[in-house]
Amino acid sequence: MKDTLNIGLVGYKFMGKAHSNAFRKVGMFFEPSLRLNMKAICGRDEEWVKESAEKFGWEGYETSWENLVKRDDIDVIDITAPSNFHKEIAIAAAEAGKHIFCEKPLALNLKDAREMLEVVKKANVKHQIGFNYRFAPAVQLAKKLIDEGKIGKIYHYRAHYLQDFIIDPCFPLVWRLDKDVAGSGSHGDLGAHFVDLARFLVGEFDEVIGMSETFIKERPIVERMTGLTATAQEGAEMGKVTVDDATIFMARFKNGALGSFEATRFAAGHKNDMFFEINGSKGSIRFSVERMNELEYYSVEDEEGLQGFRLLQVTEDIHPYADAWWPVGHVIGYEHTFVHEMYEFIEAIAKDKPTNPSFNDGVKCSQILEAVDVSIENRQWIEVDSL
C-alpha cells in the first residue's frame, strides 16, 4: 500500500489558494494516514500559475487541465476552477482513475451533477465536495448537540447568507454574474452552503417555494479580477447580468420542520454573514461564520430565572478538531475549515471509507436549488423529489 498521495490542483486564485494552504498545513497539525505530495497546480496563464506554484509550494505546474488529469504521477484531482468546468474536469479525472475533490456547487445544473455522480460511482474513485462550513468546529458541535437530542424535535431552521461585494452598480461583470459560467448567482454560490448545512443538521427537504431578483441588470465588462474584487476600464462596454442578485425561499422538511432562507449580495454592511438558527422542543442553537469560534446555545431545561443563550467558545480540546490547533481560547479562522475537510478526504482515501460530504450531497443540494428555481418560474410550491 502506498504511503503518499500525489495531488494535482486546478485553479490558483481564491479557492486555489485556500486548498493549497490546506494541503500544506494538514500534515503539520493533523496526523493524516498518507503523506501528501503537492505535485502540480494548473491554470491557463503560464506566468501567473508558475508564480503561484512557487509561492504556494507546488513541485510544478501545468497550463492545461487535460494534461494534468492524464499524468500517471497524480492520484487526486482537486477542482477549484469556475463551476462551468467542474463536470468536464471531474469526468475526465474519474475516467483516468483519480480521486476527486470538487468545489461547490457541484455543477451548473442538476442534470450535470447527476451525470458526474454516475461517472465517479462507475469509476469507483473517492469523491468529495467543498462544503467547508460543515467543518467549522462550532458547526460540528451543533451537529453533536442535535444528535444527542439536546435541541429536541426541530421546529425551525432559519438561515441567511448576506454579502455586499457587488452593491456598486459599477462593479464589473465577473464570471460569478454569468449564468453560463456560474450556473446561478447568490442562490447557487451562497445558497449552496446553507442548504447543505440544513441537510446536515436538520434533514431532507420536502417542498420549497421562492422568489428572486436581479437588481442591477447590466454591468461594465470586467478587465481584471482577483478573489472577490475586480476592475473595469473607464467607459467599458456594458454586458447583461444573467443570474439572480438575491434569492429568498421557504421550505418544509420531511421531519415537519419549517425553513426560511435568504441569500443576497446586496446587504450593505454584511461581508460574509452566513447565519443559521435552529429552534427545537428542548432548546435553540445559532451560529454565524463571522464569529466562527462561537456557538450560542439555549436550553429550556436550565433553571428558571437563569435561562438565556449561552455563548460557547468552541476552542476546548474536547471540541471537534480543536485539539489539533492551539491552546483553549486561541481562535482559528476561515482557512482552517479547508484543512479539516482535506484531512477527512485523505482519511477516506487511506482507510477506504465513504467521503462526507460526497458528490451525492452535491447532487441533493443541486436538486433543492433547482426546485427553488422551478418554484420561482411557476410561482408555486415544488416537491423536491419530483425533480
Ligand SMILES: NC(=O)c1ccc[n+]([C@@H]2O[C@H](COP(=O)([O-])OP(=O)(O)OC[C@H]3O[C@@H](n4cnc5c(N)ncnc54)[C@H](O)[C@@H]3O)[C@@H](O)[C@H]2O)c1
Ligand atoms: N467553498 C467555498 O466557500 C467557496 C468560496 C468561493 C468559491 N467557491 C467555488 O470555487 C470555485 C472557484 O471559485 P474561486 O472564487 O476560487 O474563483 P477564482 O476566479 O478566484 O479562481 C478560479 C481559478 O480557476 C482557474 N481557471 C479558470 N478556467 C480554467 C481552465 N480552463 N483551466 C484551468 N484553470 C482555470 C483560474 O485561473 C483561477 O485560478 C467555484 O466553483 C466557486 O463556486 C467555493
